[in-house]
Amino acid sequence: MADDLWHQTSGAVMTITINRPERRNALNASVAAGISAALDKGEADPSVRAIVLTGAEDKAFCAGGDLQLDADGTPFTIEAADPRHYVAGLFRRMRACRLPLVARVNGHALAGGFGLLCACDLAVAKEEALLGPTETRVGLFPMMILPHLLRVVPERALMEMCLTGEPVTARDAVPLNLVNYTVPADELDAKTDWLVERITSKTPTGIRLGKQSLAHIREMSFDHALEYAQFMLANMCRTEDAREGMTAFAQKRAPEWTGR
CATH class of the missing domain: 1.10.12 (Lyase 2-enoyl-coa Hydratase; Chain  A, domain 2)
Structure with missing residues (x-):
C-alpha cells in the first residue's frame, strides 16, 4: 500500500485515508489509484457494507491538485488530448461504486477535494472546514469536478462558487445540501459512526x-x-x-x- 494513502476495515466499514498532510492531502496519480484500488477491494469483500473517505490529521480533507508547477499531481501537467487522466478515472470509479461512500470531512475540501466530497453519497464535516471550487483564483475553472458539482450543488450557488472561487464554511454548506451534517471537530468521529451505522444496519x-x-x-x-x-x-x-x-x-x- 502506498504511503500517501491507506485503508483499513473494521467490521462492516472500510475507511480510506489520504495521507499527505504535508501537501494538504492533495490529489496525485498515486492517491487516485489507491482510492480506486481500495474501492475494488471493498466491493470484493462481502463483509464491507460502507466506505468512509477522509484525510489525515485535521487541516485538510483534500486540497485538490497540487498547484506547484512541477509538483506530483499538478493540474498544469494534464494532456488535453488524453481522456485517461487519473482524476477522470477516479471519478468514474467512485460513480460506479455500489457501496455507499461517506465523506468524513476533517478539514478543508477545496478544488478537486471539493469534487471528491461531491462524488461521495453522504458527508459529515467539521463546522469550520472550508468547502468549494477555488480554481478561478489561479486562472482556471473547476472543469474536472463539474459533472459531480452539477448533481449536488444548486444552480445559483454553483455559479457563485465557481465564478468567485470563494469557499463557504461547512456550517453554511448545510442549507445548500453540500453536506448532510456539520459538528464540532471533537464530535466528527461520533457523528460519522452514527450515520454509517444507520446504513450498515440496512439491507x-x-x-x-x-x-x-x-x-x-x-x-x-x-x-x-x-x-x-x-x-x-x-x-x-x-x-x-x-x-x-x-x-x-x-x-x-x-x-x-x-x-x-
Missing part, C-alpha cells in the same frame, strides 16, 4: 442494487426510468435479503441480512 443487497439503478435512472427519460425501475424492483424481490426483510417485518424481529 446490503438492496443498497448495492439501488445505487447501481440510481446511476442509470439519472441518465434516462421519465418513461424509460419507470420501465427500468419496475424491472429492477422485480429482480430485487427475488433476493434473499428481500425475503428476509419481509419475513422479519411479519415476525416483528430484526432482519438478519445475508447480502445475497
